[in-house]
Amino acid sequence: MAVINEHFLLDEQHLLRCRAFLRFPWLEHGFETRHGQMPRDGFQLASLKQIHSSIVIAPPDAPGECGEGDALVTQRAGQLIAIRTADCVPVLLVDPETRAVAAIHAGWRGVVGEVIPNAIGQMRRNYETKPDALLAAIGPCIQLSAFEVGPEVAIEFRHLFPERDDLDTKCHIDLAEACRRQLLAAGLADEHIFDSKQCTLSTPELYHSYRRDGAKQAGRMQAFIGVRQTINA
DSSP: OEEEETTEEEOTTSEEEETTGGGOTTEEEEEEOTTOOOOOTTOEEEEEEOOSSOOEEOOOSSOEEEEEOSEEEEOOTTEEEEEEESSSEEEEEEETTTTEEEEEEEOHHHHHTTHHHHHHHHHHHHHOOOGGGOEEEEOSBOOGGGOEEOHHHHGGGTTTOTTOSOTTSSEEOOHHHHHHHHHHHTTOOGGGEEEOOOBTTTOTTTOOOHHHHOTTTOOOEEEEEEEOSSOOO
8 A cells, every 4th residue: 555644545446545444344435546446346336416515315225326415424334425526525424433424525615505514413313423433534635725716705714714814805725624624613523534635636647636627528536435234343
């Protein structure tokens, strides 16, 4: 495996893995790169028609696309949930106590619409998840230096970056940090949040980027997570 940083590895299948998640033999997870595709053996795959919303769906016990939304939550063994990104932030959550998991697509609209807090709230209601037990992995996304937006977008982040006085101008926004702050506000411990710090736009050898490659050329990468059926440890 190739070391990406203290929290992430790139494995032989060219999938990005969070070191903290690898502690659980019953858990499958990862972030695709240009060169790696998620494993599907032993799983039923559930996905979404993503619409840059704050909608969270608990998929039925059947494979395939399960409606419009931008986050999936499940506790069902054998069900792999996945979202697609190409600059937006992929966030994976796992509750080691209840074995509930979530896959979240957090574009800027989803972030300001609070798709992350909504997913955590759904895990609390559906699976009795305690937020302070959750672990979060933030995958490759467009980073601060590459994500310049106009004032009409920047101003939407004023509640997440109250210390900034430039959000009424054209400026750069740190989407991954916005997600981290929402995770903290939802009750996660800081030491349970793991950020890949990988920039999709500036790393073309590894990642697809919508901004860099354009609507017609940009591919998509899937972030996936699920509980294995055959391992009980």
